[in-house]
Amino acid sequence: MAGGNAIRGTRVGAGPMGESERGESAPRETISYWCANGHESRPSFALDAEKPDSWDCPRCGLPGGRDKEAPPAAPRTEPYKTHLAYVKERRSDADGEAILAEALAKLRKQREGLS
Incomplete structure (x- = not known):
């Protein structure tokens, strides 16, 4: 164990840095x-x-x-949207039905090939 009166975590000559060392603010x-x-x-x-x-x-x-009487309004947050909500924005119901029919036809064709 090291003896002495040194304060842990400091160096000799260490002290608060003031304006004299940093310059004026x-x-x-x-x-x-x-x-x-x-x-x-x-x-x-x-x-x-x-x-x-x-x-x-x-x-x-x-x-x-800066105006105390009229502070800016809180920003409006958009609600969370699911993947399905984004798809419904891009596609109509008729488009969805056509894509579903195409996918089902493809699956039926693959199953026929396995049988």
């Missing part, structure tokens, strides 16, 4: 964004940076806007 501006649930997010941006019109709320995930 850019001047910042805090912008408020409100979501439809009334949550306020306050991210900060550099003064010369382009500020986005919307910001996702870290609490509920809804988009937030």
Whole structure:
């Protein structure tokens, strides 16, 4: 076992890195964004940076806007569609009947060859 008073996980000379080592930070501006649930997010941006019109709320995930009285509406989510629902969008009932008849005829022909 190593003896000594060293604090584990540190090095000699290690300390908090401050502005003297990193340089000065850019001047910042805090912008408020409100979501439809009334949550306020306050991210900060550099003064010369382009500020986005919307910001996702870290609490509920809804988009937030700068106008507290009129926040953006929650995005509409599409319900889950099954494979059959997508097929029905592309094909009419008559097309489905024709494809089914073709597949059944093919199966009957294969079975006749096995008998």
